Amino acid sequence: MxxxxxxxxxxxxxxxxxxxxxxxxxxxxxxxxxxxxxxxxxxxxxxxxxxxxxxxxxxxxxxxxxxxxxxxxxxxxxxxxxxxxxxxxxxxxxxxxxxxxxxxxxxxxxxxxxxxxxxxxxxxxxxxxxxxxxxxxxxxxxxxxxxxxxxxxxxxxxxxxxxxxxxxxxxxxxxEIVGVKWYKLFLNLSNSIHAIFGLSSAESPNDPECRKLRADLLEESLAVVKAAGIPLHHVEGEPPIETLIQQLRQDDFPVREVPADPAERPYPSMWQDLYWQRGKTEVQALNGKIAALGRRVQVPTPINDLLVRLVEEMVSKGEKPGKYTIAQFRDMLSSAT
Missing domain, CATH: 3.40.50.720 (NAD(P)-binding Rossmann-like Domain)
Incomplete structure (x- = not known):
C-alpha cells in the first residue's frame, strides 16, 4: 500500500x-x-x-x-x-x-x-x-x-x-461518518473567532468572554442543524455539543497551559490563512455553511453572519489575525441585531 x-x-x-x-x-x-x-x-x-x-x-x-x-x-x-x-x-x-x-x-x-x-x-x-x-x-x-x-x-x-x-x-x-464530519464542523466554527481575535487554541479556553462567545456560536448553530434534521455524532473522546456548550459557560472551566514561545502554540487553519495572507479561507464552508442552512430553515444566525463578514473583509484587505477585540465584536453584533 x-x-x-x-x-x-x-x-x-x-x-x-x-x-x-x-x-x-x-x-x-x-x-x-x-x-x-x-x-x-x-x-x-x-x-x-x-x-x-x-x-x-x-x-x-x-x-x-x-x-x-x-x-x-x-x-x-x-x-x-x-x-x-x-x-x-x-x-x-x-x-x-x-x-x-x-x-x-x-x-x-x-x-x-x-x-x-x-x-x-x-x-x-x-x-x-x-x-x-x-x-x-x-x-x-x-x-x-x-x-x-x-x-x-x-x-x-x-x-x-x-x-x-x-x-x-x-x-x-x-x-456514520457524515454525522462525525458535521460534529467536527461545529468544532471548526470557532476557527473564525481565533482568526479575528488573534488567539491560539491554547489561549482561547482561558478567556471567559471568548468561551461565552464560542458557547453562543455553538448554540446558534445547533438550533440550525436541529431544525434541518442533521444528526451530530461526537468524536471519540469529545463531549456532545450540548455538553460542550454547558462546559464553556462554566466559571471553573479548566485552565489550559499556554506555551511561552508563540511558535509552539497551536493556531487553527483559518488563523494561519490570514497570517500567511493566502487570500482565501474556509469561512464560507464553515460559518457560511451554517448561515446558508439557517436561511433555508428560517433560523437566524447573526453570529455566524458577522464572523463570515469580518473574516472576508480581513482577507480582502490583507489584514493579519487579531484585528478586533471580543468587546468590539459584541458591539457590532448588537448593532446588527
Missing amino acids: RFVIIGAGAVGGVLGAHLFHGGEDVVLVDPAEHIETIRRQGLHLKGRYGDFVVHIPAVRDIAEVTPQAEDILCLAVKQYHTAEALPQLRRVYDAGTPLFCFQNTVENEEMALQHFQRVYGVVVRMGAKFVTPGEVSHLGGNSLTIGRYPGGIDETVETVATHLRNGGFQVHLHP
Whole structure:
C-alpha cells in the first residue's frame, strides 16, 4: 500500500512525515515551493510527537506519479482547492481508486463522489502547523476518525486504519461518518473567532468572554442543524455539543497551559490563512455553511453572519489575525441585531 498525499501543508505534511517515519510507502504532491525544499533537504517535523527529518518522495504535479495498484489517495488540501484537485487526480487515477478526505467541512466528500466511486471521510483532530518550506510542526492531538462515505465500514477502512496506526496515529472507525464530519464542523466554527481575535487554541479556553462567545456560536448553530434534521455524532473522546456548550459557560472551566514561545502554540487553519495572507479561507464552508442552512430553515444566525463578514473583509484587505477585540465584536453584533 502506498499513500499518495495531495497537499503537503500542515495536515498533509504531518500525516506524510509520520507515515514515512513509521515505515509506510508515501509520496507527497503539492505545487508549492515547499516541495522543492523537501526534495533538497527532506521534510523536518517537530513538536510533541517527535523531532526528525524524513527524506520523503515529493512531486509538484500528480501527473509525475505513476499509479500503483494499491495506491490510497489522501486529499489534504483546503476545501477551496478541492474542486481543482479532483479532476487532476482523475486524469491519472481511475474512478475505483480509494480516496480519503483528510479535510475540514462537510462538502469535500460529496464533491469527490462526482469523480471517484470509493470515497472515505476522515475527521482530523490534531494541531498541525506549516512553519516554513520544508518544515511542519505537530503541536498536539493525533486522533483520526475514518469511515466509508456516506456510511459504513469496509475492508479498505480497516486496512488503512492499520497502516495509519503504524504511523503513530490513534484511529477510530465510525459507520456514520457524515454525522462525525458535521460534529467536527461545529468544532471548526470557532476557527473564525481565533482568526479575528488573534488567539491560539491554547489561549482561547482561558478567556471567559471568548468561551461565552464560542458557547453562543455553538448554540446558534445547533438550533440550525436541529431544525434541518442533521444528526451530530461526537468524536471519540469529545463531549456532545450540548455538553460542550454547558462546559464553556462554566466559571471553573479548566485552565489550559499556554506555551511561552508563540511558535509552539497551536493556531487553527483559518488563523494561519490570514497570517500567511493566502487570500482565501474556509469561512464560507464553515460559518457560511451554517448561515446558508439557517436561511433555508428560517433560523437566524447573526453570529455566524458577522464572523463570515469580518473574516472576508480581513482577507480582502490583507489584514493579519487579531484585528478586533471580543468587546468590539459584541458591539457590532448588537448593532446588527
